[in-house]
Amino acid sequence: MLLNSQKLSKVFAVYKRLGFFKREKKEVKALANFSLEISKPIIYGLVGPNGAGKTTFIKHCLGLVEKTSGQIQVLGFDPYQRKPDFLRQVGLVSGQKQNLDPNLPAMDSLLLSGYLYDMQEPDITNRINYLVDLFDIREKIDVPVRQLSLGQRMKFEIISSVLHSPKFLFMDEPTIGLDFDAQNTMRVLLKKLHQTDNLSILLTSHYMPDITELCERVAVINKGEKVFDGTLKELTDSKQKDGYLKTLVEELNKDIRVES
Amino acid sequence: MNATIEFKPSLMQKLLGRNYKWWYLTVYSFKQSNIRLSSFLIGNFASVLDFAITIYLWLFIDPTADRITYFFVGFILQRLIWSQYFGYFSESIISGKIVNRLLIPVSNTSYWFFREIGSSVIRNLISASLIFTFLPFYINYLKLPTLNFVLLILPLLAVSFIIDFLVSYILASIAFWTEDIRPISYLAVIIIKVLSGIAIPFSFLPAPYNWLLQYNPYSMLNYHPMQIYLGKYDTNQTIFVFIGGLLWCLILYFLAKLVFKLGLKRNESVGL
Numbered sequence: 001m002l003l004n005s006q007k008l009s010k011v012f013a014v015y016k017r018l019g020f021f022k023r024e025k026k027e028v029k030a031l032a033n034f035s036l037e038i039s040k041p042i043i044y045g046l047v048g049p050n051g052a053g054k055t056t057f058i059k060h061c062l063g064l065v066e067k068t069s070g071q072i073q074v075l076g077f078d079p080y081q082r083k084p085d086f087l088r089q090v091g092l093v094s095g096q097k098q099n100l101d102p103n104l105p106a107m108d109s110l111l112l113s114g115y116l117y118d119m120q121e122p123d124i125t126n127r128i129n130y131l132v133d134l135f136d137i138r139e140k141i142d143v144p145v146r147q148l149s150l151g152q153r154m155k156f157e158i159i160s161s162v163l164h165s166p167k168f169l170f171m172d173e174p175t176i177g178l179d180f181d182a183q184n185t186m187r188v189l190l191k192k193l194h195q196t197d198n199l200s201i202l203l204t205s206h207y208m209p210d211i212t213e214l215c216e217r218v219a220v221i222n223k224g225e226k227v228f229d230g231t232l233k234e235l236t237d238s239k240q241k242d243g244y245l246k247t248l249v250e251e252l253n254k255d256i257r258v259e260s
Numbered sequence: 261m262n263a264t265i266e267f268k269p270s271l272m273q274k275l276l277g278r279n280y281k282w283w284y285l286t287v288y289s290f291k292q293s294n295i296r297l298s299s300f301l302i303g304n305f306a307s308v309l310d311f312a313i314t315i316y317l318w319l320f321i322d323p324t325a326d327r328i329t330y331f332f333v334g335f336i337l338q339r340l341i342w343s344q345y346f347g348y349f350s351e352s353i354i355s356g357k358i359v360n361r362l363l364i365p366v367s368n369t370s371y372w373f374f375r376e377i378g379s380s381v382i383r384n385l386i387s388a389s390l391i392f393t394f395l396p397f398y399i400n401y402l403k404l405p406t407l408n409f410v411l412l413i414l415p416l417l418a419v420s421f422i423i424d425f426l427v428s429y430i431l432a433s434i435a436f437w438t439e440d441i442r443p444i445s446y447l448a449v450i451i452i453k454v455l456s457g458i459a460i461p462f463s464f465l466p467a468p469y470n471w472l473l474q475y476n477p478y479s480m481l482n483y484h485p486m487q488i489y490l491g492k493y494d495t496n497q498t499i500f501v502f503i504g505g506l507l508w509c510l511i512l513y514f515l516a517k518l519v520f521k522l523g524l525k526r527n528e529s530v531g532l
Contacts, residue, residue: 012528064359064529084365092363099360103295104288107265112288115281116364116371125267132265141265 001073002168002200003038003061008070010056010224030056032224033070041167041200043190045215045232049244053224054204058170061202062092075167088117091166095176098153099160102146106156109145110163117164124163131159134196135189151182155189162193169193171203175210187213208255220245281366282374289378300382308390311335315398326490327461328401333489334458334482339387341420341481345376346428346445353435359529369429369516376425406491408498416488419505420481426512427452427477433516436523457483477508 010031016024031053038044046054059065060072063079063086072079077086100109107128114124132138135155140148145156154174162169174190175183191214193199205211211218211232218235220228222244228235236253240246273280293300315331349372352358361368409416431448435441453459455478462470462483473479484501487493493501 059529062359062363064362065527066525082362087363087365090363092359094359097357097359101288101292104291108288108291112284113364115284116366118278118281118365120278121269121273122267125265129264 001037001039002041002075003036003202004071004073005034005036005057005060006071007033007035008057008060008072009033009068010053010060010065011068029224031060034221034224034226036219036226036229038200038202041194041198042216043194043201043203043214045211045218046202046204046221047211047218047248048204048221052221054221055172056224057221058092058172058202058204061170062090088164089167091161091164091169093154093158093161093169093171093174095154095173098145099157100145100153103144105142106145106148106159107141110141110156110160113160113163119164127163127165128159131163134192135159151178151185154178154182154186158186158189158193162197162199165197166199168200168202171201171205173205174203175205175207183207183209190214208251212252212255220248282370285371285374286378289375290381293379293382297382301386304383304386304390307339308387308394311391312394315394319401323401325401325403328398329403329490330461330486331458332398332402333405334486336387336391337417337420337482337485338456338458339391340380340384340417341424343376343421343425343428344379344383345372346432346448348375349429349432350435350441350445353432353523353527354439354441356529358527362524362529368520369513372429373425403490405489408491408493408495409485409489412488412498412502415502416480416485416505419502419509420485422509423477423480423505423512426509426516429516430512430519433519433523436526452478452481455479456481457486475504477512480505480508 008031009029012028012030014026014028016026018024034053034057036057046057048054056065060067061074061079063082066080075086075089077083079086099113100106110128111124114127119127128141132141135158137152137155137159140152140156145153148156158174171190175186178186187210190201190203194201201214203210203214215232217230218228218232219226220235227245228238232252236249236256238245238249240249272283276283311331314335315328318327318331321327352361361371364371405413431444432441434444438444450459455473455476457473457479458481462473462479464470465473474483480501484493484505488498488501
């Protein structure tokens with residue numbers, strides 16, 4: 001099993017200040033009995049409105065936050081233990097978080113990443129050569145990251161996240177802020193990566209084309225709870241009465257019509 | 261189209277093998293500091309100015325060779341040892357950038373330790389050049405070090421560097437519990453100046469505070485090394501101080517690991 005989450009729950013404590021010394025504790029449920037199973041390398045879409053719990057789930061998959069209850073295993077590991085063997089097999093791309101030093105050329109950060117993942121030379125150089133060609137960004141590798149466009153920077157962010165050949169890549173809104181061309185390019189590249197590296201991808205996105213063009217299966221999350229889990233076709237063919245799911249299905253179908 | 265990147269192993273790569281990553285991390289940190297050279301220059305100039313004012317004042321208060329040497333050499337030790345990564349580490353916790361760190365399969369302590377070494381190279385180069393410009397003004401007041409100090413300078417510096425690194429690590433980890441670490445960092449700088457003896461020599465403080473302060477870990481940063489430098493300690497006392505420093509390293513190492521582990525439990529990886 002690549003990913004196995006059973007009744008995963010997360011409650012965050014939020015404090016509201018009532019006076020200088022007094023504050024009120026509130027509990028916010030970010031995940032409620034969330035179960036998900038991924039058994040073969042696919043691109044899996046995790047969809048939901050803002051604050052639904054998508055990113056919280058990714059944080060749990062990577063062991064970045066402690067669960068309140070339930071079970072989660074990724075590639076057979078308890079993520080929260082953050083064992084080196086586990087970390088070498090996972091990667092993260094976040095559209096909102098930069099991994100590369102903006103003042104240095106991407107090449108420096110990529111080499112550092114390779115060494116820190118205990119990769120050996122010439123494997124690092126070979127892998128960088130392969131990825132910069134795949135992403136068609138070789139000519140920008142010696143340019144300081146802050147001088148790159150958002151699309152170019154995202155390409156290097158993805159290269160940095162897959163440099164160590166992870167088995168599972170978690171992508172949190174990777175196309176956010178990109179123009180349509182850059183979004184399309186990114187989707188083509190992700191598909192290629194998935195095929196050539198046999199890479200499993202769990203993807204969250206608010207852009208419907210990311211879901212319709214990339215994902216074989218989709219889980220829909222709302223208010224921390226899973227409200228749908230199945231193939232994209234099952235979702236688009238389903239009859240939803242109201243609420244977020246109805247809007248989502250309408251948007252997905254609209255996008256599929258445009259594509260066809 | 262650029263040419264294919266070719267791998268040419270460096271001597272360091274051949275020598276260090278798998279541990280080359282630590283060397284590269286140090287070099288990477290050096291490069292990062294080099295880019296921020298102008299801010300480094302201003303920051304260092306400010307502290308050297310602070311040093312010049314302190315020495316100038318002590319020339320009026322107690323213009324003996326012991327006192328002026330205590331502050332002059334003490335300042336050089338401070339520049340060599342005092343870590344600067346506190347801000348970067350605590351900021352990475354508050355902004356959530358620590359996520360990138362937590363996903364790399366290396367120890368967080370080691371990661372910041374080698375980054376600190378890399379950035380300290382630039383800092384020390386700048387400080388050295390500034391201090392040497394002041395040297396001619398104070399040369400007549402300065403004493404030469406004792407043999408014990410010369411023999412022990414490297415291990416003493418290493419122990420002091422590690423102690424300062426670990427205390428900063430613990431203090432920076434407080435960022436897991438607060439949204440704004442700046443007040444703590446301001447407070448820490450003042451407290452550390454007092455605890456290390458760089459602000460006021462312990463002998464100026466009333467008993468039992470001066471006696472108690474000798475046993476705090478920060479006394480290894482300035483007070484004890486300077487007592488050895490000035491010949492105030494015999495060989496037995498010097499060895500005792502050195503062993504005490506090693507014990508502090510051990511205690512602080514486990515404390516740093518514990519505080520970071522407890523902090524991680526509160527980590528919400530904001531902004532991801």
